[in-house]
Amino acid sequence: MSLAPTWMRTNGGAAGGVTLARSACGSLLVEVMRGTRMLRASGALWLAADRMLVAADLHLEKGSSYAARGQLLPPFDTRATLDRLEGEIAALDPAVVVLLGDSFHDARATARLAPEDSLRIAGLAKGRTLVWVVGNHDEEGPGALPGEVVDEIETDGLTLRHEPAAGPQRGEVAGHLHPCAKVVAYRRSVRRRCFLTDGERLILPAFGAYAGGLNALDPAFAGLFGRSPIAAALGPRVVHPLRVETLSAD
């Protein structure tokens, strides 16, 4: 039923471009380190070869973290984030679910989890491997919740870790920076979470409902890529590949 995707390569000059294709489900397929990786409209990464689903920066309980300090943001962010994650699991049936760090907004977040949300998280580990890569916000790990806790994962030519290492890194998949792409056209602007990749490394967008975003043109991203990356901006159903040169600063 599915049409074979049309593969193409962006015009990246002498350094070579990014090889990509649009899939019928709205995802974007990109080649990173000689393997096909699926960038999902949800903001998650699907590594089909390992049946591995990767989501970064869930920032669970960010709402209650603000509430504790007097700003009563709607307390639905954890369930909204879990709704989306469970949706992806139902769609893809992964063998491994990797949460790529900053899964909790702060050290005391696990204590604030509603009991039913704790149960839902525990449910993620049923029948599959749940891996917590620790980040700067959740160095303590997931507390009593099930799953393996690791610093990084090596798989299929890729290294999965929370925080991008300095300088171009071949085969690194990381989160932490919450990239966002902004496009200005027709006297309007659109700002969306995005993946960034140059075909050698991949930065994931934040998956959490309340996670903020950092503009892809921010200096924090400079120096991470050896050649010009593309931004894969998230729509409700479709991932839009964009040339970084066409993006706007905030």
Place this chain on the structure above:
Amino acid sequence: MDGAAAHTVLPPRFEAWFASRGWRARTHQLAMVETARTRRDALLIAPTGGGKTLAGFLPSLIDLSERPPRNDAPGVHTLYLSPLKALAVDVHRNLELPIAEMGLKISAETRTGDTSVAKKTRQRKQPPDILLTTPEQLALFCAWEGSRAYFEQLDTVILDEIHALYGSKRGDLLNLGLARLQSFAPNLRRVGLSATVNDPELLRRWLTPQPGRAELVLGAPGAPPRVDIIETDEPPPWSGWTARHAMPEVYQAIKGARTALVFVNTRFQAEMAFAALWEINDDNLPIALHHGSLAAEQRRKVEAAMTRGELRAVVCTSTLDLGIDWGDVDLVIQLAAPKGSSRLIQRIGRANHRLDESSHAVLVPAHRFEVLECYAAAEAVAANDLDGDPPRVGAQDILAQHIMGVGCGEPFDADALYAEVTTSAPYAELSREDFDRVVDFVSTGGYALRTYDRFRRIVQGRDGLWRVRNGEIAARHRMNIGAIVDIPMLAIRIASRRAGKFVGGRKVGEMEEGFIEQLTPGDTFLFSGQVWRFEGVSGLDAYVTPAPSADPRVPSWGGSKFALSTYLARRVRRMIADEPGWTKLPDEVREWLEIQKRRSLIPAEDEMLVETFQRGRRHFLVCYPFDGRISHGTLAQLLTRRLERAELAPLGFVANDYALAVWAMRPIGGLDLDQLFQEDMLGDDLEAWLDDSYMMKRQFRQCATLSGLIERRHPGQEKTGRQVTFSTDLIYDVLRRHQPDHLLLRCARADAATGQLDVARVALLLQRIKGRIRHVVLSKVSPFAVPAMLEIGREPVFGMAQEAILEENAAELIADAMELEELGELEDR
């Protein structure tokens, strides 16, 4: 009133003072003194130049002058509130004159955001007799600990330019503040002052505790204003908003006047007009520019030069609408149509502060429809026919902010506070249930998921009283008080290059982020009367360098900020329908109407004309409700949805104050138009579209900020509107999915329906045209349609979906990418 009557009203000292100035107290000034003796609230409506402010203060000055000397520091006697800081300062200056000349022992002081901390602290310990300030400061007072004692002896509160305060969220907050003051000082008397009031009954109730209405005191009307419509050599163009064609005549008018105020509706119009006037300023007349984006010191310089009588003209926006005294202005020029008669009358009042001479105004229509509108406005002024907003229901986000403030000030009893709040006119109809819901929102956020009970911002004690949970939360609330949400702004700074990088220098002013966003480095634009080159953004600064010889890339979205008022719209429709009356219109406008009659038709006053025609491969529908840009925009969005459902593949729309045009791939003319414009489009279509529209998100952000859900500022960090934008969108999405009936979502919807989208006006429009649609199928564009057609592609395309914008950019990348097949590289994947 004759001198004998005045004797019985004014104390000798005051009468002598009037005589020493060669004046006699005016009837309404005496009436205000007499009303004060009855202790009834009073609304004074008197034309500008009628000694209105003095009339407001006279009873207080008399009372204070008769006060027996006391040892203990008395509290504030009279609180004066003005919509503008500058006005409070100006009124203070004018007030010092009679106080000094009569040798009264009365202290009067101002207090604004600019007042030094030392002075503010002293004012708390030693209150002045008369305190002049703004509504924002009143809201702050309410959140003070000890405010009850501070205002216990308050005798009078004076609200100046009350028409500019009441019909907004700012007015809601002010009115709640008045109710609070009244509970501190039950004998408090309220006084409202205004020159232009369209609905005195509404204001009489708004001013006074409910139920009840204030006494109305009317000043003698001044000489009727003289309003002319400019005659130009070059006929007005079909569309546009710059009125460039009329600049030679505008210049001549300035030359013929002592001092002229040139009013425009937007800052960009101001920049354009200022530049155009200087292009032809062969006599080097001192012409200045004044608008809200210019740096404060620059504005103050212009104001000072104006007061000294050194300027011949100031091109200005609504920043100069309100009552600062300009001395010698003898001509008001309104560039582009005024859009509403109240605004025009207010502006005309800026000229000539002497009552017996008539003020002179010249209207300059920017295009042909505006010629009609200007005639309608001139007629409306002659008839003193004022337009205005319908009465509003107090916003609940504002109520939330107020309740939090009250809780920061002192512990409150919910029953007593409910009783107090419902004396405030905007909240007179508030149900107890809604009130309790707002209290719950303030305390816990009002979420169905009760997980925040331990994070309550206000807590109920064993004594049953509500109080703020702790001092830190109170301090943070006080930093976020006020009903004005700042639009994200960037500072415009002159940049210099140091070591290959730009560094910011002097600040020239501020511009909306939305405008800066449209610029790419190298673009040139007009600002503060000069052409600048945009160099880039750094943090909250936009760097520019002077580009004196460049042609500015003028933004095209500088059309009118105001939408045509219902009153003027009705007059314009009547004018068009009244064929015998066309003779008084300029030739080119009359001819235009005549050609319209031959080519299409002239609708009767109560009809709406719909024209359909094909142009190129597109099929157009143009209709003419004359109901203002905002409601037309909403109607166009809804029509587009209906056309989509009818599978006519609509492509886009434009809307201006007079007409709206929708175009599609397939012919529209065959549709049942009565059905297309049926009122039920305000049901599901509206709901569905609303929830997704970016206007709702913008509105939600405002409600979230005003209600205190999102902090604008918190200690140690100045959070700008810019940084706040993204997170409220996330909150909106989550809340919409998980609790669609949440208080703030209902707030945002109510706001969108009344303000941003003007749904109420669309509803009236659909009702009005029911069964009165006149459809004409044309072979080509009609004269009426030309202005709308010219706007296509020039205005922002609000209908364009965000996804479409992204997809277009993605398509560009894909078009540019090489298919691997072509490269012969297709490997086995």
